[in-house]
Amino acid sequence: MSATRKILARHADKLRLQPGAFIEATVDLVLSNDVTAPIAIKEFERYGSENIFDPDKVVIVLDHFTPNRDIASAEQCAMVRSFARRCGIKHFYDCGEVGIEHVLLPEEGLIEPGSVVIGGDSHTCTYGALGAFATGVGSTDVAAAMATGKIWLRTPEAILVKVTGKFRPWASGKDLILYLIGKIGVDGATYRSLEFTGDGLKGLSVEGRLTVANMVVEAGAKNGLFPVDDLTVRYLASVGIGASESSIEPDEYGYSGEVDIDLGDIEPQVALPSLPSNAVSVGEAPDVRLDQVVIGSCTNGRIEDLRVAARVLKGKKAAAGVRLIIIPGSPRVYRGAMEEGLFDIFLDAGAVISPPTCGPCLGGHMGVLAAGEKAISTTNRNFAGRMGHMESEVYLSNPAVAAASAVNGSITEPGEVV
Amino acid sequence: MSASGGLIEGNAHILGDHIDTDAIIPATRLVSHDPVELGGHLLEGYDPDFASRIKEGDIIVAGENFGSGSSREHAPLAIKGAGVACVIATSFARIFFRNAVNVGLPILESPEVAEVTEEGDRLRIDLAAGKVENLTTRASFSVEPYPEFMRRIIDAGGLIDYLKKGQGSE
Numbered sequence: 001m002s003a004t005r006k007i008l009a010r011h012a013d014k015l016r017l018q019p020g021a022f023i024e025a026t027v028d029l030v031l032s033n034d035v036t037a038p039i040a041i042k043e044f045e046r047y048g049s050e051n052i053f054d055p056d057k058v059v060i061v062l063d064h065f066t067p068n069r070d071i072a073s074a075e076q077c078a079m080v081r082s083f084a085r086r087c088g089i090k091h092f093y094d095c096g097e098v099g100i101e102h103v104l105l106p107e108e109g110l111i112e113p114g115s116v117v118i119g120g121d122s123h124t125c126t127y128g129a130l131g132a133f134a135t136g137v138g139s140t141d142v143a144a145a146m147a148t149g150k151i152w153l154r155t156p157e158a159i160l161v162k163v164t165g166k167f168r169p170w171a172s173g174k175d176l177i178l179y180l181i182g183k184i185g186v187d188g189a190t191y192r193s194l195e196f197t198g199d200g201l202k203g204l205s206v207e208g209r210l211t212v213a214n215m216v217v218e219a220g221a222k223n224g225l226f227p228v229d230d231l232t233v234r235y236l237a238s239v240g241i242g243a244s245e246s247s248i249e250p251d252e253y254g255y256s257g258e259v260d261i262d263l264g265d266i267e268p269q270v271a272l273p274s275l276p277s278n279a280v281s282v283g284e285a286p287d288v289r290l291d292q293v294v295i296g297s298c299t300n301g302r303i304e305d306l307r308v309a310a311r312v313l314k315g316k317k318a319a320a321g322v323r324l325i326i327i328p329g330s331p332r333v334y335r336g337a338m339e340e341g342l343f344d345i346f347l348d349a350g351a352v353i354s355p356p357t358c359g360p361c362l363g364g365h366m367g368v369l370a371a372g373e374k375a376i377s378t379t380n381r382n383f384a385g386r387m388g389h390m391e392s393e394v395y396l397s398n399p400a401v402a403a404a405s406a407v408n409g410s411i412t413e414p415g416e417v418v
Numbered sequence: 419m420s421a422s423g424g425l426i427e428g429n430a431h432i433l434g435d436h437i438d439t440d441a442i443i444p445a446t447r448l449v450s451h452d453p454v455e456l457g458g459h460l461l462e463g464y465d466p467d468f469a470s471r472i473k474e475g476d477i478i479v480a481g482e483n484f485g486s487g488s489s490r491e492h493a494p495l496a497i498k499g500a501g502v503a504c505v506i507a508t509s510f511a512r513i514f515f516r517n518a519v520n521v522g523l524p525i526l527e528s529p530e531v532a533e534v535t536e537e538g539d540r541l542r543i544d545l546a547a548g549k550v551e552n553l554t555t556r557a558s559f560s561v562e563p564y565p566e567f568m569r570r571i572i573d574a575g576g577l578i579d580y581l582k583k584g585q586g587s588e
Contacts, residue, residue: 022565022567035445035448035490036489036490036491038451039451039491039492039495042451043578046578047578047581047582048582064445064448065448065449070449072449072450073449075449076449119489120489120491121488121489122487122488122489122513124489136489136513137489137513137516137517138489138490138491138513138516138517138520138521139491140491140517140520140521140576140577140578141516141517141520141577143578144520144577144578144581147581148581152567152577186436186483186486187436187482187483187486187509187511190483190509190511190512191512217513220483220486220511220512222512275436362440362445362488363440363444363445363446364445364446381438381440381487383438383440383441383487384440384441384463384464385440385441385444385463386440390463
């Protein structure tokens, strides 16, 4: 069986699971946010349940349109806040405790390997980096899981991604996942698991794995999964979770497909508008004039991401006419970046530093694009209109490429400015 | 009449491949969960006049990977709220598929129907029999019925109503 099916079998009280089988699985964590919680709460109340199955297994993060964008989002947050208080939800994150949910939850020690995590947010798949089965669902699923502690799932087939070799200079997890999506397409893994294995993972940090797992949904996958190795065990220990190593092995009965990737083949990537699968090497990207650069998000808003951006920006300024927006992904990342002196580098470069929020990634606030504007962004989606006006354009890249592009005002290889 | 057992008849509105949830209902509209209000903005990220062309009972016919992107349940709610009775696509993104089942929006996967249907064709859909008739061209297609488990959820009117009827513990 695939490693995903082993986790699901344990949560459905079965010894074996065949792909395609419908199961009812117990959930270890149920996540939602200020956009998806309101419908979930409405449906939860319609179900008529008095209590949440376990208030300590429910997490709500007000991260999308916060600090409150407008009156309508303020009303939504107020409704969610009052529900959280009424139900005694311990893991409720508001104001100064808010991080972008998928940056925040691993840091808070809420994600355990082998657990089942569902979230009313498509990027819930991020937690597969830590060996959890984690998948995005809708608000009604969140409501049902809050009431019953269970979720219906169709057992997925799995694709094995074998990673070998070492990264080239300035390439990182973002480039691996953009390259993979470019190879298999935006529906290349629909309904299936993407399970990562191979020697190449030794050179991929836990933060890099979180970036990779974050974007498996951009290939249509149900979940992504990484082995729990010494790097994972050390990371988990640092957030207070004891874990032992587990591997993902090729298994002739487990996988419906295999993709081989040599990291040495991957130049830093840029996904051109308006699909994440439009990935090209940065050197092949068109010469477009940029209006905005965004460094942050649940994909690339971690401390390693800000460090690499600072390495490129040190002593330099964003080009005239380029709005550089930097969004640390959590209070811990924010404080760390401040204490390490990264904020000085960013401010000297002419950047604005935002509080942790999803904000511009989904065209919410804190950096919405006008008609005809172009941005390079370390976020995860470049759909038409994703960051603002339908006629604006988003190019996706890693933080080093985004930072170098801010300096030149056009899509640039980091080596050119450092 | 159950949602998966009824007859649906309406005009087809054709969409392309990879229609994402940002196109179906842009994030900036996610401050409402009223289906009718959301429906007024249906597909405004794709074609600002789309919602005004929909008549009650109409059918969306789309290409590959319909509903890709975010998990927003506002997307199937907007489709329902605009009066669309069914979505037929070559294929669906998985979270959209779940959400449609969970909110009781009938959806059908049929590459054949998606390939030959044209804008404005009159379609009649028999969900229980798994049959789609194009009344304009007189062509007829059979489609894969829902798995039994999903059919029960759709028949109940969505996941919460299914659970309320106590069927979730079966």
